[in-house]
Amino acid sequence: MPIRKDSKDRYVEVELRRGEEPLWMRCGACGELVFRRRLRENNYICPRCGAYFFLTAQERIAALVDPDTFQELTLPLESDDPLKFSDRKPYADRLREARESTELSDAVVVGRGKIGGHEVVLAVMDFRFIGGSMGVVVGEQLAHAMEQAAEARIPFVLVVASGGARVQEGVLSLLQMAKTVAARGRLARAGVPYIAVLTYPSTGGVMASIASLADVTLAEQGALIGFAGPRVIQQTTGERLPPGFQRARYALEHGLVDGVVSREGLREELIQVLDVLSGVPHGG
Amino acid sequence: MPIRKDSKDRYVEVELRRGEEPLWMRCGACGELVFRRRLRENNYICPRCGAYFFLTAQERIAALVDPDTFQELTLPLESDDPLKFSDRKPYADRLREARESTELSDAVVVGRGKIGGHEVVLAVMDFRFIGGSMGVVVGEQLAHAMEQAAEARIPFVLVVASGGARVQEGVLSLLQMAKTVAARGRLARAGVPYIAVLTYPSTGGVMASIASLADVTLAEQGALIGFAGPRVIQQTTGERLPPGFQRARYALEHGLVDGVVSREGLREELIQVLDVLSGVPHGG
């Protein structure tokens, strides 16, 4: 699913990274062909122009947690296609394809690990899985992750990469907004910190629920942050969109996030936050 | 203390209504000489042009409560002039003069009465007393009134007519903001309704504390509602003030109040609010 190119904010069209990945990848921003290993070593940032490529959940986790500390806690769940939804293609087929190409059960990976020595429960969304959309499985995984964090009394870190609710699961996916917010309420009552990292994209129903309710909210450089998509806004209102609209820096200027952080600096930034909060939550 | 004329919003310059009042009063808006009894019967609204004259606390009370139901609860307190303040004239003299001309101990009258058959605790500020400013006595009276309402479990109605904090009592008057807000917190925890009526003027420290924290907030037509005075704003920022700025209707359009009510309609409006809230707070 290619996303729109924006040289200034450095998000670029990329080939869907499916199954066997090519040895070389072309940067959509500058056209450079980059050796894949080199790209990975560079946090999937184009070494020529600095554009960001999408990260898979596993790549994101590898970039954030201390080596060999991640322990996956993703529940062994799949969507049961509750509406037996079909558009031009059955949802069941889309699910199967997404599972095969990503080797994920759905659009989020949950686990426990350390960041700069601090224990955290980490949930990372994966945009490759049907646009990182939140359906019943993602909702359940996130609620479960927050419960784990509340129980273990260690901070919860959520990395958002989601276009919103999973359309193919209808109102059941809409309800995941309330579900994740309810679980966040429990986490808050337990006094456990919740840090959200918004990446490209953080929009729709995910942004209008769990992703907006963190104690500390960081935006990765170039992240798209909002509720309605730019096209919907233009079609409904005919408004001209201001430059930088809904991008990370714009969000910061409008008071929507606590900071904008480069991909290279994200781990260090999280360590700073965890350092300052060290000892929180207070004992049992 | 004459206030600025605004024919549209119908607040007019008036003679300070001191001591022995004349049989006739001149309307500052249209110049009409009105027989005082006629003015009183008309809620102190000019029968020719509809301009509002200031109301004293007693007149406001008479206009709002059911006949023969008001029982004054104002504490027998006076300002002790804690700073021994003196500008061109000693504060002690100003206090004495204000007490003599208004026959009030300070700028608020507190009592219990019925409005449309509903028991309320009522606090009414009086602009004649040093601009209705909130010093240590006003703060104490308001806190006391809220405690009475919380204890008796009947709604609290506050009619604001105040330019802000009492300068001559320094930080002690500033602290009345925190004091009244603290007392309002207790009232809220008791589940007792609090209705504020903002009249000309409702500004400064009173507006930045107790007057902004009601469950239901009504503005009398033409009321001036804000924090900083128009002159301060112009001097500090050089901004041009938009028409109607800080007036009741402007406040409504900017989401600051629940409704704008004519002086004639105010009692009926309060009865509507009290009717709909009848039974609140719920038993003991």
Next chain:
Amino acid sequence: MADERTIRALEEKVAELRRLVEEEGVDLQEELALLEERLQKLQREYYQSLSDWDRVRLARHPERPRGLKLVSQVCDAFYELRGDRMGGDDLALRGGLARLGGQPVGVLFHHRGSTPEEQRACRSGMALPCGYRKAVRIMRVVERLRLPLLTFIDTPGAYPGVQAEEENIAGAIADCIATMLELAVPTVAVILGEGGSGGAIALAAADRVLMLENATYTVISPEGAAAILWKDAAAAPQAAQALGLSAPRLLELGVADEVIPEPLGGAHVDPEGTAQAVREAVLRHLGELQQLPLDERLKLRYSRYRNAGNLGTKAKTG
């Protein structure tokens, strides 16, 4: 089977005939009764087999009872509270204090407007951040005063606009959901017309969720789904069906607790009756909730939303 237009035409003819018979005194009572019976059967057949797209159209019907007028009929008295206390007052999302069954309650509802000017002023029920912030403010008032909260939902969705985004419409909706879920007072939501995505669930995270028979509740409009998934705006009727947005379907799925029946032809045929039916249902659910101890009520609410949608998951196969 008859379509909507044929049924409307038949209804008119039969009404004319009855008037004629009654005015002229012709003895055709028996024939007329048979005819009416036949008509009713047709109506029942038609309205009981409504497609989801038919319901979408009924939910959007310009004469459908809704907004301020309906809420005023459902409640015995309504006192509107206005403003978010931060610079705005949204006419698309409104609320205040009301009385119902002899007790004070808080209400929140979408308002779409009836005249074109009013519709413009309230953007046909698409609320702004200041609307959701007003809703949160009113929730805090009802919480302080220990009033049950009733919400009436009827919106195509939150307003998609530049300023709405700048003022954090997403966060405003999230706060609305969070505040509503944390209220100690009982909450009942009624979906009256369109329950459009985030703009709807902002007011729908309640202890009980009721739907009028032809109301819809959906994650995306059928047109939106058609455009995105079918790449074809004409696929909206299919999308409507696929989305499972109808009241009966959502009752099956456990999303709605009760479907409030509408008269044959839709709520607009009998606005008074519709208001009465809504009132009766709300009072009944409120009564049940008020019987429950606080702890249990909050536990039930939490587990309702904590477990929402779990019927749509299954153990991993791979």
Next chain:
Amino acid sequence: MADERTIRALEEKVAELRRLVEEEGVDLQEELALLEERLQKLQREYYQSLSDWDRVRLARHPERPRGLKLVSQVCDAFYELRGDRMGGDDLALRGGLARLGGQPVGVLFHHRGSTPEEQRACRSGMALPCGYRKAVRIMRVVERLRLPLLTFIDTPGAYPGVQAEEENIAGAIADCIATMLELAVPTVAVILGEGGSGGAIALAAADRVLMLENATYTVISPEGAAAILWKDAAAAPQAAQALGLSAPRLLELGVADEVIPEPLGGAHVDPEGTAQAVREAVLRHLGELQQLPLDERLKLRYSRYRNAGNLGTKAKTG
């Protein structure tokens, strides 16, 4: 008695003399020691008899330690949180998470800026509604995470502007006071420079209120009082005296709990030392508060504000 300028000149001369003596090795140690002693006496006399107007000028001194820099020195680490989540981020009122004495705390402070551009961007510490709303948001974070809250006050007052009024600056201040008073966590406020009216008390409704020796806390600026009451801007020094805005006076009145001493000449003479003194005082008060059981701490806070100013009332005489 010497004035500020004479003392400054003397200080310089003595310093030059000492340098000369040390560099040239001239044996004037004894004479120099006497001279220095005399100078210190003059300094003490001068700075211990500062008029309130002198203190106003010291509180506003362009080199006075304040804002982000001072807070960063007082705390061991500071992580800034930004934005009100509603459309704005105020640079005049800032805050975030910090560490102090080995524990995490929340902090809020005014920032006035040092360069002219920065001063323009943060309006010399006059906060907007979005600043007070950010403060409320951060208060909710510290409440959730059970962190003590420290506030550092230094503002001429809230910003008086058209948009600020439209966005309800008054209500934003009121909400700030109300939220701060209801926090379950311990709260310590330090008035660093100017504590200007509503804009200051918004952050000062704390369990403990400390003042730097030359900080001021007042219901209105001396200039404002002079203009309104004396009808003469030149009366500001008299007004300063009359308003009782100095730390020693407010300690007497029970408004401040402690006066944190400044070096002779004012805090700007030794910013590091000032930060250390503030840190020490805050840690001590925080330690005392953390010893108290929650109930008692909240009872003390309530009675502190419920009874505030009662020493200024007396039984009615008439």
